[in-house]
Amino acid sequence: MKKRRLGRTNMYVNPVGLGCMGFSHAYGEAEDRETAVRIMKEAHALGYDFYDTAECYTGINHDGSISYNEELVGEAVHDFRDEVILATKFGVDHKGDHLELDSSPERIRRSLEGSLKRLHTDYIDLYYQHRIDPKVEPEVVAGVMKELIEEGKIRAWGISEVDEEYLRRAHAVCPVTAIQNRYSMMATWYESLFPVCEELGVTYVAFSPMANGLLSGQFTNESQFAEGDFRNHMPQYTKEGYQKAKALLDMIKELAEAKNCTMAQISLAWMICKKDYIIPIPGSRKLERLKENFESGNVVLTPEEIKNIDEHLAGMDFDVFGGH
Numbered sequence: 001m002k003k004r005r006l007g008r009t010n011m012y013v014n015p016v017g018l019g020c021m022g023f024s025h026a027y028g029e030a031e032d033r034e035t036a037v038r039i040m041k042e043a044h045a046l047g048y049d050f051y052d053t054a055e056c057y058t059g060i061n062h063d064g065s066i067s068y069n070e071e072l073v074g075e076a077v078h079d080f081r082d083e084v085i086l087a088t089k090f091g092v093d094h095k096g097d098h099l100e101l102d103s104s105p106e107r108i109r110r111s112l113e114g115s116l117k118r119l120h121t122d123y124i125d126l127y128y129q130h131r132i133d134p135k136v137e138p139e140v141v142a143g144v145m146k147e148l149i150e151e152g153k154i155r156a157w158g159i160s161e162v163d164e165e166y167l168r169r170a171h172a173v174c175p176v177t178a179i180q181n182r183y184s185m186m187a188t189w190y191e192s193l194f195p196v197c198e199e200l201g202v203t204y205v206a207f208s209p210m211a212n213g214l215l216s217g218q219f220t221n222e223s224q225f226a227e228g229d230f231r232n233h234m235p236q237y238t239k240e241g242y243q244k245a246k247a248l249l250d251m252i253k254e255l256a257e258a259k260n261c262t263m264a265q266i267s268l269a270w271m272i273c274k275k276d277y278i279i280p281i282p283g284s285r286k287l288e289r290l291k292e293n294f295e296s297g298n299v300v301l302t303p304e305e306i307k308n309i310d311e312h313l314a315g316m317d318f319d320v321f322g323g324h
């Protein structure tokens with residue numbers, strides 16, 4: 001598998017990264033610490049070298065205590081810290097069902113110190129602004145990132161769920177290495193940013209690349225999810241949403257059979273083969289699925305096959321979480 005360069009840095013990673021969020025956040029009760037750490041360590045042995053977490057990825061453990069995702073990731077990568085690219089995020093607090101945004105310079109610095117401590121490290125490789133904070137200009141955030149890079153606390157920075165204007169303004173102050181936006185066969189609206197990524201030399205890290213698991217073909221609207229699992233409220237898992245996705249799922253299944261691989265692998269290979277600056281970061285708590293996802297980097301889809309998929313997608317309409 002050929003590694004991919006992160007932006008214009010000297011950091012290179014395999015084409016599939018590890019989304020760590022689900023070990024403690026958004027998918028029901030948190031995974032127990034020992035199991036989560038073991039799986040994330042084993043993921044490295046499989047080839048994963050790009051770990052994604054965030055300050056706000058917290059959840060509830062079986063005993064009622066709080067699970068801090070950064071702590072799990074920090075413990076998992078401790079023995080091979082220099083062999084992986086560690087990405088985390090600042091600027092978001094989950095308050096009930098809404099997000100509280102704070103990207104003020106003071107808050108960023110406080111968040112960074114907390115993340116370094118929880119991750120047991122003295123530097124972050126890629127530090128993302130998790131969401132745009134309308135109260136703070138991009139130039140101000142970029143100015144703080146510039147200082148943090150100069151201080152050696154972070155190596156590079158990125159922005160999640162960014163639009164073109166914000167990206168350009170921020171990039172002009174301190175070059176942005178990566179954006180991290182939603183992207184999957186069911187969520188293609190940010191393709192409009194591809195030309196900007198190409199022009200500025202910015203990597204596109206794709207989050208929720210399997211539409212929260214649906215594109216793996218392993219779940220339907222009748223799947224039972226645990227209490228606290230966000231999929232209970234996602235439109236793609238309603239009867240109507242699933243019906244709308246059915247034609248796509250059938251197409252992916254057919255392709256997977258033809259390529260002798262799995263549906264999850266087709267859904268990831270589609271974006272990996274489309275652009276060499278796209279890096280999906282699927283997440284799973286199951287090691288065999290992490291292996292399957294990682295190996296999608298070996299599945300080859302030709303430009304003709306990708307074009308054919310895209311032509312089908314253009315005629316489809318989906319109900320998907322985060323949809324525009």
Ligand SMILES: NC(=O)c1ccc[n+]([C@@H]2O[C@H](COP(=O)([O-])OP(=O)(O)OC[C@H]3O[C@@H](n4cnc5c(N)ncnc54)[C@H](OP(=O)(O)O)[C@@H]3O)[C@@H](O)[C@H]2O)c1
Nearest residue numbers: 019020021207208209210211212213216264282283284285
């Ligand atoms: N920047 C942001 O705002 C943002 C937002 C959301 C997510 N993220 C990042 O993106 C990462 C991934 O996103 P995500 O979890 O939302 O979506 P995803 O990767 O599209 O889907 C994850 C779900 O799919 C299932 N799954 C994964 N691989 C599978 C496979 N091969 N076969 C069957 N099921 C499979 C997992 O279940 P099991 O655990 O049961 O396998 C999990 O429920 C997160 O971990 C996080 O790091 C970032």
